[in-house]
Structures are given as C-alpha cells and as structure tokens.
Amino acid sequence: MPDVSPLDAGAAGLFGPHNLPYGVFATADDPGRGRIGVRIGDQVLDAGAAARAVGSPDAGLLGHPTLGPLLAAGRPAWRRVRAAVADWLTGAAHRDAVAPHLHPLSEVTLRLPIEVADYVDFYASEHHATNAGRLFRPDGEALPPNWKHLPIGYHGRAGTVVVSGTDVTRPSGQRKLPDDASPVFASSARLDFEAEVGFVVGAPSVWGEPVAQGAFADHVFGVCLVNDWSARDIQAWEYQPLGPFLGKSFATSVSPWVVPLDALDAARVAPPARDTPLLPYLDDADEQPWGLDLRLEIRINGHVVSRPPFATMYWTGAQMLAHMTVGGASLRTGDLYASGTVSGPRPDELGCLLELTRGGRTPLRLPDGTERGFLADGDEVSITAWAPGRDGTRVGFGEVTGRVLPAR
Ligand SMILES: O=C(O)/C=C/C(=O)CC(=O)CC(=O)O
Ligand SMILES: [Ca+2]
Numbered sequence: 001m002p003d004v005s006p007l008d009a010g011a012a013g014l015f016g017p018h019n020l021p022y023g024v025f026a027t028a029d030d031p032g033r034g035r036i037g038v039r040i041g042d043q044v045l046d047a048g049a050a051a052r053a054v055g056s057p058d059a060g061l062l063g064h065p066t067l068g069p070l071l072a073a074g075r076p077a078w079r080r081v082r083a084a085v086a087d088w089l090t091g092a093a094h095r096d097a098v099a100p101h102l103h104p105l106s107e108v109t110l111r112l113p114i115e116v117a118d119y120v121d122f123y124a125s126e127h128h129a130t131n132a133g134r135l136f137r138p139d140g141e142a143l144p145p146n147w148k149h150l151p152i153g154y155h156g157r158a159g160t161v162v163v164s165g166t167d168v169t170r171p172s173g174q175r176k177l178p179d180d181a182s183p184v185f186a187s188s189a190r191l192d193f194e195a196e197v198g199f200v201v202g203a204p205s206v207w208g209e210p211v212a213q214g215a216f217a218d219h220v221f222g223v224c225l226v227n228d229w230s231a232r233d234i235q236a237w238e239y240q241p242l243g244p245f246l247g248k249s250f251a252t253s254v255s256p257w258v259v260p261l262d263a264l265d266a267a268r269v270a271p272p273a274r275d276t277p278l279l280p281y282l283d284d285a286d287e288q289p290w291g292l293d294l295r296l297e298i299r300i301n302g303h304v305v306s307r308p309p310f311a312t313m314y315w316t317g318a319q320m321l322a323h324m325t326v327g328g329a330s331l332r333t334g335d336l337y338a339s340g341t342v343s344g345p346r347p348d349e350l351g352c353l354l355e356l357t358r359g360g361r362t363p364l365r366l367p368d369g370t371e372r373g374f375l376a377d378g379d380e381v382s383i384t385a386w387a388p389g390r391d392g393t394r395v396g397f398g399e400v401t402g403r404v405l406p407a408r
C-alpha cells in the first residue's frame with residue numbers, strides 16, 4: 001500500500017476546536033503530577049490551570065490528576081465543560097489568560113487517560129468474525145449460531161490496559177499445535193495485534209437496571225483507539241469452551257486521547273443492513289443510528305498494512321452497551337469496552353495479522369523486503385484514525401502504538 005495517507009495532510013486540522021479530546025499528561029519539570037489535558041493542534045491545554053486562570057466554576061472538576069471526576073459528572077457537565085474549553089481557546093476574552101497553560105505536545109508525557117474499571121472486548125465485525133471463525137474452526141460454521149442475535153463479548157483484564165507508547169513483552173505460555181501430542185511451555189510464536197475502537201464509560205448506572213440503547217450518550221463519554229494484543233497460539237489452545245484468557249490478558253494498548261461523543265455528530269451513520277430480526281432491547285430500527293464512520297489505519301514499522309473501516313461494524317456501541325447491561329450488570333466510571341477487531345470486506349481492510357496473512361500462511365511483505373506471518377521482536381504497531389467532523393473538518397484520534405520486546 002502507498003505510505004501516503006490522508007492522516008499526514010494537515011495534522012493540526014485533525015485537532016481543531018471541533019475535536020478537543022481529553023487526556024492526562026505530565027511535564028518534564030513536574031513529572032510526578034498528572035493533569036487533565038485537552039489537545040488543540042500540536043499543543044496540550046492544562047485544563048485545570050486554565051480553568052483556575054479564568055475563574056471557571058469547573059476548576060474543581062478539571063483540577064484532578066485523572067479524568068474520573070469529570071467522567072462521573074455526566075452529560076450536562078461534559079457539554080458545559082466542552083463549550084467552555086472551546087470558548088477559552090477561540091474567544092478573545094480568555095485567550096491571554098489561558099495561553100500560558102498551553103504546552104507543546106512534544107514536551108509532555110501522555111499517560112493512561114482513565115483508571116480502567118472493568119474491561120470488555122466484543123466481536124462486532126461480521127467480516128472479522130467470519131474470517132477468524134474459518135481460521136480457528138475450519139470444520140465448523142464460520143459464524144456461530146448466536147452471532148447475529150447478540151453482540152458476543154468476553155470480560156478482559158482491566159489492570160493490563162496500558163497507554164500508547166508502552167513496550168509490550170512477548171508473552172510465554174502453553175501452546176499445542178493440532179498434531180502435537182502434548183502442550184509445550186514457550187514464548188508465543190504467533191503474536192498479533194487487533195485494531196479496535198474503545199468506548200469509555202463516564203456516568204455509572206444502577207446495579208440491576210439495564211441501560212437502554214437510547215441512554216448510550218448519557219453514559220458513554222467518548223471513544224479511543226485500542227490494540228488488543230493477541231497470542232494466537234496460546235489463544236487457540238486455551239480458549240474452548242470459556243473464551244480468551246491468557247492469550248489476550250498480557251497487554252491491551254489504548255490511545256492517550258478520548259474523543260468526546262459530542263465531537264462525532266457528523267460521523268454518525270446507519271449500521272449495515274441486518275438480515276436477522278433482533279430482540280427488542282437490541283433492535284435499533286427506531287433509534288438514531290450509532291454506526292460511526294471512523295477510518296482506521298494500521299502501520300507496522302511505519303508501513304501502512306491496512307485501512308479498516310469502522311462503519312462496516314455489524315453491532316453499534318449502543319447495542320453493545322444495552323447487551324452488556326441487560327442482565328442488570330452495572331456500569332462504573334472508567335469502564336472500557338472495545339468493539340472487537342475492525343475488519344472491512346476487502347483484503348486491505350483487515351484488522352489483524354491472523355486475517356491479513358491467513359493464519360501465517362501468506363506472509364505480508366513489508367517495503368523493507370522482510371516478511372511477517374506474525375509479529376517479530378522489535379516490531380512497532382501503530383493504529384491511527386480519523387472521522388468526518390462538522391463543516392468538512394476531520395476529527396483525529398491520534399494513535400495507539402506499541403513495540404514488541406523479546407520474551408523474558
Ligand atoms: O473466533 C475466535 O475464536 C476469536 C477471535 C478473536 O480473537 C476475537 C476477539 O478478541 C474479539 C475481536 O477482537 O473481535
Ligand atoms: Ca479483540
């Protein structure tokens with residue numbers, strides 16, 4: 001694929017006042033103190049300091065070392081703070097007061113944007129589920145019989161969610177190829193990435209009370225990018241019948257910026273047509289659609305290997321939320337649920353190496369002449385994305401990157 005991408009053009013335009021994603025950063029002269037940052041172009045606004053400088057009543061919400069209190073405050077507060085920050089950055093009244101609180105992005109360290117409470121990973125791409133089903137279960141049906149009736153998911157490991165830029169050590173574990181007599185303990189020989197979109201829960205829900213699709217925007221604060229690192233050999237041996245366990249629990253990387261749902265109005269699209277009737281709590285025919293037109297791009301060592309289109313996902317974030325809570329499970333501030341691997345219908349739109357190389361059988365050739373069935377030590381995987389914004393703008397998501405370190 002050509003290495004010239006729409007993301008390279010006018011990067012500052014991806015982070016204009018129409019976007020204003022939130023994160024947590026620290027500066028070199030005060031490395032111990034996390035602060036809430038809002039990205040604007042290639043700068044980061046220290047939101048708490050700016051709020052104090054202009055005498056904002058939201059200085060308390062923004063003056064924390066984590067996004068937690070802002071997330072917990074709920075949609076009316078999210079809207080108010082977003083409008084205020086846009087005003088500080090673009091209106092004449094406060095520009096001089098907030099200017100000293102802008103830091104060049106290149107001079108700050110970005111941290112995990114949320115304290116992850118519970119972590120769930122779905123399986124919402126029909127293309128990915130079909131391809132992965134054929135590769136993992138060549139003798140069975142590609143899609144399991146429940147797939148079009150509910151968004152399949154599993155609970156993952158919240159404590160190993162790491163921020164972009166964190167190195168990921170190749171895991172070791174049990175693996176057994178179909179023809180081997182017994183398993184061996186070894187480092188994973190089939191380490192993979194999965195390009196996904198993450199939904200960050202802000203407002204909690206009441207234990208026992210399902211959250212309907214229509215309440216999606218009252219609970220979900222925003223969206224980030226996720227790389228669900230996956231050891232395919234460990235996964236293939238361990239996963240039946242309870243689902244992924246150690247093959248996916250060693251690390252999950254997230255982008256440092258959470259893009260507010262309010263920045264994504266122009267990216268909302270209808271999900272693909274569905275051919276199977278849905279139970280009422282999942283039926284979205286009469287809802288405002290929550291498909292999202294996010295264009296992902298995956299690079300290995302700087303070379304573009306795929307561009308997965310999130311608009312092709314069968315299940316929406318609102319349906320995933322409704323399903324996750326329908327039995328009464330409550331939401332906590334900081335819950336993260338990921339979409340599952342984003343794969344489109346075309347060969348250059350697949351979201352993981354398992355699919356791109358057909359289980360390693362048809363390796364990818366990188367422009368440097370090397371080949372990859374799965375990831376090699378030293379490889380750097382980077383996932384970026386943008387979405388259409390209002391008035392022809394583009395909303396950037398930044399990137400989630402990670403480098404593979406050799407097994408211990
Ligand atoms: O088909 C399977 O058994 C599992 C496939 C995955 O690895 C899926 C997973 O983590 C969910 C996803 O990313 O879509
Ligand atoms: Ca996954």
Ligand SMILES: [Mg+2]
Pocket residue numbers: 156227228229230248249250251252
């Ligand atoms: Mg993972």
